[in-house]
Amino acid sequence: MPGFLNAYSTLLFGLVIRKTNLLLPIEVINKPSLALLLLVLFHVSRVMAQSYLEDLSSLKWSNRIILVSSNEYPEQFISQLESRNLDIVDRDIVWFLFHKDFIETNYSGEIAQSFSTSIKSLYFGNTTTRVVLLGKDGGMKDVADKLDLPELFALIDGMPMRRAEINQNGR
Secondary structure (H helix, E strand, O other): OOOEEOOEEEEEOOEEEEEOOOOEEHHHOOHHHHHHHHHHHHHHHHHHHOOOEOOOHHHOOOOEEEEEEEOOOHHHHHHHHHHOHHHHHHOOEEEEEEEOOEEEEOOOOOEOHHHHHHHHHHHOOOOOEEEEEEOOOOOEEEEEOOOOHHHHHHHHHOOHHHHHHHHHHOO
8 A cells, every 4th residue: 555554653753653544645744744743742742731830849949929818808918919010020929819719819820729728728727817928948938917018028138049139130
C-alpha cells in the first residue's frame, strides 16, 4: 500500500504518530502540517500542565503576600487594596481576601478549590478579622486585627530584601 500509513507507528522529528485502523495519505503529514501539529500539541500540553494555586509555595521568593480574613464588609478591604494598586505592584504583593465562602484577589492565575480551606486553617483559625503579611521568604512578618496598608508598606520597606530592591531600582 504505497502512499498510505496503516496500523504502525512512525517516529518523525521526535514525535510518535500512531495510526490504527485508519488510512491516511502520506501527503497529509508534510513539514508544514507536522509543524502545525507540533504547535497544537505543545499548546495543549501547556494548557494541561497549568496548575491551580493550591498553596502559597509557588509565590515564595517572588511575591509578598497579604492575607485578609473578614466576615463583614469585604468591600472596604477591596477598595483599600485596589486604591493602592501601584504601591502593591511596586512591592510585589499578591493579596487574598477571604470572606465567608469566596476569595477576592489580585492573583492572576486559577485558584484550586482546596486553597481557601488550606489557607484559612493555617493562618486564621476562628478569628473574625485578621490580616497576615508574609515575606518573600514565606515567613510570617506581621499579624494584625485590621488592614492598615501604610503600616504594612512601612514594615515591608524596612525589610532587607525590599531595601535591596529599592537600592537596585534607584527609588
